[in-house]
Amino acid sequence: MRSGTQLDAFTRQLSFPLDPFQIEACAALEAGHGVLVCAPTGAGKTVVGEFAVHLALESGRKCFYTTPIKALSNQKYADLTGRYGKDAVGLLTGDTSINSDAPVVVMTTEVLRNMLYAESPTLLGLSHVVMDEVHFLADRFRGAVWEEVILNLPEEVRLVSLSATVSNAEEFGAWMEAVRGDTTIVVDETRPIPLWQHVLVGRRLFDLFDAKVTPTGGRELVIDPDLVSHVKRRLALDRMDSWEPRGRGRSSDFRPLTRPEVVARLDEEGLLPAITFIFSRAGCEAALSQCVRSRLRLTTPEQTARIREIVEKHTRGLPRADLEVLGYWSWREALERGFAAHHAGMLPAFREAVEELFVAGLVRAVFATETLALGINMPARSVVLERLVKYNGDTHAELTPGEYTQLTGRAGRRGIDVEGHAVVLWRPGVEPVDVAGLASTRTFPLRSSFRPGYNMSINLIDRMGAAQSRALSERSFAQFQADRSVVGWTRGIERNERALGELRERLGGADGEMFEYIRLRERLRSRERLLERQKRADRRGAAVQSLAALRRGDVVGIPVGKRSGLAVVLEPDQDRDDPRPLVLTEHKWAGRIGAADFPVPAHPLGRMRLPRHVDHRTARGRRDLASALRSTGINAPRKPKRAKSGREDAEVVELRKALRAHPCHSRSDREQMCRVGERYNRLDRETESMRQKVAATTNSLARTFDRIVALLTEWGYIAAGEQPEATEEGRRLGRIYCESDLLVAECLRRGVWTGLTPAELAAVVSCVVYESRQDADATDRGPTAAIRGAMAETVRVWGEIRAEEVRHKLPPTREPDGGFVTAIYQWAGEASLVDALVSAGSGGKELSAGDFVRWCRQVIDLLDQVQSTAPDPSVAKAAAQAVGSIRRGVVAVAAT
Template sequence: MPRKSPNGLQRCAARRRRSSSGDGRWRSTTSIWSASAATTSSCCCRHSSSTATAAMATNGPTPRRFAWIDGWAHPPVTARVCGCVCEHRAASKCSTCSPTRTCCPRSRSSSCVPVAIKQCKPASGPACAHTQSLSDDDLDVLGYGPWIAGLEAGIAAHHAGMVPAMKEAVEEAFAGGLVKMVYATETLALGINMPARSVVIEKLTKFTGERHDLLTPGEYTQLTGRAGRRGIDDVGYAVVCWNPFVTFEQVAALAARESDALRSAFRPTYNMAVNLVRSYTPERARELLNLSFAQFHADREVVVLERDLARTREQLERYRELATSTYGDAGEFRRLRTALDEARRGRSRARSVERALARVRPGDVLAVPSGRAVVLAHDQRRNRLRLVALDEARRHVVRLGADDFSAPPAVVGHIDLPQPFAPRSPAYRRAVLDALRQLRARPPSASKFDDGEVERVEAELAAHPVARDPDREARLRASFAVDRFERELARLERRARGRNESLARQLERVVDLLERRRYIDGWSLTDAGEMLADLYVETDLLVAEAVRSGLLDGLAVPAFAAVASCFTYERRGLDSGGVLPPIHWPARVVADRVRAIERVWHDLVAAEEDARLPTTRPPDPGFTPYIYAWASGEPLAAVLEDEDELTGGDFVRNTKQCIDLLHQIADVAPNPATAAVARAAADACSRGVVAAAGAVAA
């Protein structure tokens, strides 16, 4: 008797036999029935830990069989992968929106991939049309087999981790009725014509890169606005899945609220400033900024901000009176109690450990319980930073995270790591250990909190005069409120200053900074200013400074691409407040140039802070190992060997953005040799799956 599967489908054992080719792979034979004819085909997948089984599903009167691979239902891969879906069109289509791409089924390449890929691509259909320029090896890496099997079943994923060719095929198939359900992130709701009758929202929270926030009314409207096809459906359906952390009242309020008003994120940038200087008189430039949508919002919000400021000041004064104790300083007493609580629970240690880990650099020697360990690289996965280190006592590579330290790790020395970087090589590890043995390490420093510190804080707390106040707890609650309202008041005052200050005044401060750095002379551009005017990238001024300083000169093609990527790439997650090293440096020259660019960035940020301007984000070398390998001619399989770090879609998008910057540098670099290398680096990266991706993805 077949077993019931978790989703209610009937499971039964699949027929499996060894491949006659002797390659050790399993072959599972299944069948598909359509209304017109029955076709039988084979699906060959690499043997995995999951058992391949078959399930019978009923779609009206027409039964279809699916192969269960890794817990997901996939029909057999046939020679008619795209055409067979056309024969099973249904009347409705559904889009399922997940907050993150990891929620999408089969979002990453599987260990179960069909071998004969070319045989699975017909002469027509969306999948064939969009993937025909990709090689078999690239398709294998990108998980073509599970993806095309899902398309045949009428189910597909759509998220930024997919390469553009696959996303475009899914969009075309969904619009044409070949795919009935799409699991997608919120990007599907923006700029793509893929209407559906029903939209299912899995979660009402999304990860912003730092925390999980509830969807805004505008985001909710964008997602649910997909439900109901104009001219086809009279009504659309939006379904929100139950979640224990979101109440029904929150969902109802979100659905009932109107979308938030449009907010302008416009502000004068360095590139904009030099182009205004190039094209307009000072008076006309200021007039254009003051007529902008952003200036309109700034003027209208001043009245609202002033009202909020008055209400916050009134609340602050009231709680200051409540927090005043005749016995002593209630605020000081509260700070002592907070310090004691943190010491007891170890929270301050945990935060200190996280900060200390972010400051450690490859080559640093740490004091660990077993003795000493040399840091080889940083390993950041799922927003958690870990150190890849070589343990001197155990003589093998270990990964150390915040949970491995009861106090901030102490750096007791530093050694220069051998090149090239090969931590898996026994010879490399022996060389590192030899250098470590010759190091005379300094003694580790003591941790911030120890038992003596806890006892001292307890004694101060007991002796404090406020400890005798009978209304002590009420004073403390009011003291907490004072801190909260002081922070709110400071935030509102900053906003008020920004709104009271016109965009024209902000432009003047940008121009002043550019004049001090010799990009502008009076109201005309210098040669450096002309170069900056043609750099369209978020870190425009930092790129210009690097080019002027010669930090991009004398590099080989792979190293040039790697260094350029630190201007366009930006990791999500941990914010260390500085430049976070990659998992490993691809070459010493890349590490040296990026560190030099980091020094330029620190100087630039200091100037921006003095001018009260938004600071430039730091360069991020996290993409350097991948694009260095790609520019060196490595295949996609070698570049994306560890898919937990980077998906195919992420790789293509970041590479295209780097290529765009390389073309810009080639056009503006004053050194002809540097311009030639930049152009060669762009050409070296424009191949394979990257070249097939078309235009730069935003």
Template sequence: MSSISGSPSPSDRYQAAAHRAAEAKTYLGAFARTLDFELDDFQREACRSLQEGRGVLVAAPTGAGKTIVGEFAIYLALERGLKAFYTTPIKALSNQKFSELAAKYGSANVGLLTGDTTINGEAPVVVMTTEVLRNMLYADSETLGDLGFVVMDEVHYLADRFRGAVWEEVIIHLPSEVQVASLSATVSNAEEFGAWLDTVRGDTDVIVSEHRPVPLWQHVMVGREIVDLFAGDTTFDEIAPQIPDTEVPDLSDTDDAVDEATLPAESRKIAVKSSVASPARQAVTGPEFEVNPDLLAMARSESRMNFNGRFGHGGRSRRRQDRYRDERQTTEQRSPVRKASRPQVIESLNRQGLLPAITFIFSRAGCDAAVAQCAASGLWLTTEREQQIIAQRVDEASHEIPADDLDVLGFWGWRDGLIRGFAAHHAGMLPTFKEVVEKLFADGLVKAVFATETLALGVNMPARCVVLEKLEKFNGEAHVNITAGEYTQLTGRAGRRGIDVEGHAVVLWQPGTDPAAVAGLASRRTYPLNSSFRPTYNMSINLIAQFGRVRAREILESSFAQFQADRSVVGLARQVRGREESLAGYAKSMECHLGDFTEYARLRRELSDTEQFAARDYQRARKSRVADSLTRLIPGDVISVSSGRLAGYAVVLDSDANAREPRPSVLTSDNQLRRIGVHDVDAPVSPVTRIRIPKSFNAKVPKSRRDLASSMRHAVSDDAPKSRRNSRHEDFGLGSRLPDQEQKITELRRALRAHPCHGCSEREDHARWGERWWKLRKETDGLIRQIQSRTNTIAKTFDRVCDVLSAYGYLETNDAGTVTISTDGQRLRRIYGEKDLLISQSIRRGAINDLDAAELASLASTLVYQAKREDRGLRPRMPSVALETAVDIVVREWSQLEDTEEQNRLPLTGEPELGLMWPMYKWAKGRHLQDVLSGTDLAAGDFVRWAKQVVDLLDQLAKIPQLDPRLTRICRESIDLVRRGVVAYSTVA
């Protein structure tokens, strides 16, 4: 019995106490006692699921503490004498988790595997990148023995179009007895993903938490002033869990307008529309999430100022250059807000007590420039004591780096920034430098970090405040707006649990900022998780080797990608059923007592289509013949145009024989210069006469035009009979229809008149229903084709991959019809990467046979390196003749493979990139880092990262059992040449 006040009754309290006492005796109770904080409800619920033997999918906001669930899985494994793997999408996150778990469970119990780094790989707890686990599964590694738990951190990364498929491969192939703890950011279709996990892994509980333990306030920094984005006194996070987020359309990913009337009342409270043309337009209703009216007024003011600046002054009498002077002014100059510099932004945050802060700048160069600007401004964020600690840690972390390399690495500027309290963090930095930044920031010694978006992916660097310089980024191909999901991921870093009572997200005001659009991003808490899975060559051949082709096909059909496609088919099938019912109604309405009106309607439709096709064919043929006649014209030809804007005579001034749609220049009889094309004449043209064009003729001179036009008129007058004869409308062999089309049309008309329904008095009324039926039938057939195209899509792709592998001899079929793996196919099984088949083919064709160790490293770089778009396609001078021959083999194999993939409708393998060949060759030859990077745009950190990938590829090749022992030896020598200096330094990078 509950008390009137709503507090628990004595009976309820007794039961709760009994439950806590019982739980205290379990693994979960023992684990909870090791923590210095109380578990949240979602954490406790997820841990119970693991304890009871079920898998779990935990979807919660960044910073909510979902990694606790992963740590409990590790605790269970150790308590039960089993192994636990902790997988992450990036090496930086693997390194961080390795350090954390080693500190907690002891270095002897924790290992690290990241492809190029192996530390204590047989430990009971191993942290690894997801690719490493995938490779272990395909190799049937002995390390998998006694594996009890796998934690898949940042599992929403399976949506990544380049590497996301690895997650699904692992989930599908893990032994059934292994429990999987999947940790994800909040996604709107967590239940769908959980349903798939339940299908392929067995019992899986889905635990979703939308509660942020630290509320997040949204702001816009206007100049140096921080302004609230929303007008209310409540953070979005405090009310959002009450709102069914899945009902709110993702406005960032669609151009369709949202009809608020179609949304539930509670959803309409946070629906936000945005428009660049109308920045003040606001569709937020309800006082909780009303956009700050001051920001909207500022946007309107800026919009008016920009408009007046472009069109508000001057008139037709102004000189052209003056008229466009305002247009040349930058938008920043016309903005009513003076944008704060980066040092001023940090100073403003410091005054407001919002440090430590992470500023996301979607550019490596921008991050480095921000550090330099803050240093140049004289900004200091640290005390003397903090400066001493930072200097000591930096010097300790870098003492093994060769002194000669420090200048090249930008060490001194980096060190100075750290001592002042700020630093950059991006993929172009030396891994060791990034680790130092992460640790100093986590310890509160560094107060401001300028980072690219890679920092948002799981690396544990929470801050009090997150700043977004812009809401657009370069995605490798174009500048695009960030999505609501990306905004959530980035701003999720704000608010340190147990330290801050609230977090703050700040968007810097840019000219043209739309406050309603920012509110739209801020009010969307989730985003859909869509599979990027597709069968690759390596995946397919490994599956066939383990399970056979038939079973492999069935396994691929169990992927999340196919699961989502099948679910979408359910919706399409529902539409088809509804349309079929409508078709039945239409068919009934067009019933005729004289006969089968459906057949009569088909004849009418077929006749109409045939006549349209005939007209289209005639127009196409006419256009072709006209274009051909125009290409035959030469200067001096006089032609006659019977109608249109060029009606009359004209003399050809220049030919246009090579154009796809020729448009020769002509001079008309009224002295006008024109171009004549296929749309200006009704039929092919031919000269009626010719005249001589003087060498002194200048089309820009009016007198020259008048004289030539006069000569043309005289010539036409002198040759009037010929003129009249050739100016007739002749179709030059073109009839209005082709003979076979004419015959078919005649037959259809005869059949139509002979049909019984032709004499029906209600024929046209029936016909209108027939037209509706026919249109709906066509649309329904289109939906059916969509269903057919989505059914078994993954398996069909797998079949095409197998066709390519068979064509190249990697798959063989024996007399019994069983598909087997050839010797070359066995080699492909051990090659992982986007260019797996190209690498295998290059080896097969002898590309590496005559190379020494340094040349091999250089060639390997062409198969892993991804150049910037502007640097692609450049072929440098080769370091040696042997290497040039090897590159020719690789490029030739790539070209043939691309043709094969196009024929089989498969994604194309990326072109070999030659831009890293010389730097890698010089490095393998022992040259100094400064010499290696000289003349390139490579940052030292980028070079180290690519060098590690070269080492990873060479290590794969060295482990291929089918490789010649001499080549295996050269691969290992090449690894030793590359893994030196800064590449070898930083053991967990």
């Protein structure tokens, strides 16, 4: 490192030496390059971002430090103010504005995006932007914001992008180079703290990998043989237990440990503090309750006193009357004993207290959802995974290697621990080889989620015109990745076309008789395949219909497969698309059957009386029920015969006749030439498939942009002409940043929300931002006639927008959700927190205090936008008053 450089001066301020990757990135930054740094969690990437802050301050210019979530912004703001003082650092997170004109401003990425579109004067003098956790651009809900910022930042701004380790860093870096100019890519895959992998089976803690075997010469890691043999014995004992009276043959060593027992076991091994990832909020709270009910305590009296002080500091602004409903006393008791939960449903003040206590070493066991893994500075000595499956919003899916790496990356505190530990809790179904696959794979490809939207499109057109806006969408990382796949398909098409030409020549050319014969034969086969698919579809349709009609107690015959024989329906399933009733067969197998098991419809052969509660999960229950089924005297039908084909298709008859009459049909080398023809046809189909993929992919984002422009032009948000431009209504739309931006703009333009009181306006506005976590009964249509009328009209407008989106082939705007209407109406009307939370749960959807605050803040954010964009002054005034009414009590505390 050269003396006299800014890097040298910066390094002298640090209490630790820089790692090689940090020096490389900082040197590139000082040389005027942008940088992309990809390194594991906890490796110290943020030092590079802090050096960007140093460079900006030393040159008398500005640096913006962006993060994906408010918690990270708050944390970074605290770090930077601790170093540079409060006068030099500001904070902007949507609902918080502190010293926004400072030379260094920490903000959420959405705030910077909005500044760019508004051409805010705050951007003047900006020299550096740090994008922490830039891999968040893969997020399917908010990831597009990162690309909007990267594409719209002025060219002279140096971009510092900090990412977790991704397997396509070079691809991402190549795109950054293309759109931002000179960019240095720095990749470091070395964890600063070694990570040991373990599996906890009962009370025994095993290494996942054999420590005696060091992988050399390309050899892979070897699973610990003691772990493998122990798991086999455990499974063997479980099988024995299923045949013996309950309790015999089962070793107490294999009893699943309770959560307090797991924490105590980790404490015995010296592995605390620990974060246990549980993929549900309810699971985190349940784990915390179990620990509080146990006798376990992880703190000393001195630590307890200090914990109480920190808790008081974070919660002193909470109304005393609300403490009971917030669960304050049990939460504080858990903290004083060294336990905590951490998830997005917690009150922000509670969550921030947990973070401070954990970093201070006062809380030693945290039960958290995966949101904690997103960059929040809460490292631990060990990380525990209870399960390797999580709900991803659509279904329960196995963890990916990237998710496993991100979660376990919290283990190992730099400067405190010499090593970190990842512990997987074993349970039946968890295979050591699968855990090893997760732990040893480092594939985490970054995939863009960028898609043009209404607000984005109108802002781009207003700033740079339609042509440049269209070109900008083509420069996105999403199109960059799509185009790279097009390159491969294009090469494949060229290769196939050469091969097709050679095959055509062998067949006598495209105008030859044999080529004509081959084409005729292909038409026949295509028609026959189509008819066969139709038959299969008809058979499946009949099977689906018959399965959906089955009732509990119906006895059916499974005609084919290894489950063939009699079966009784335990739980019917009336799913119209894929009914899968639960059955028990005469052979003691219980499970769900589907249309694939029935080449013929499933007609009941008889009925069987079932007890009210059927225990099909135990061997005894299955055995008794199967015996009763066999004793009914109902006989299973014979294997069904293939149905005779009906009247032959007329087109098939004509094609066969034409084939037999063709001159080539009698050629001696016909079959040999037909084999050449089959190769030609197969290759031709493959080539056509690639052509369709290329056509669908090339300029796909630009086509979406064009469709959005067409819709907005029809609706008057864009003025048509050679140079389309935003109208006054369009500029209003450009200042609305929410998922349902066009719906909000249209409701304001049509006066749908005019005449509502502040509390009523808050209620109606909530339906376009609130989204129920589960499919609960959303029958809440509002407590007043004005609310009900405005909501009905809002839904009608949404229906019009959705119809236009279908016509223009655009992604759908989400339907309004009335699940938060009564709760926010009561809160804005000065109701107590208890009453508001009770209203929030009245539709069957329990809402935590943290979720209540979060949705209140989102309603406030949209009301602020309504205030600044509403053409009706009375609506703007009502929105401003509503914001004041909502921002009180726990909501006001959360915003400070």
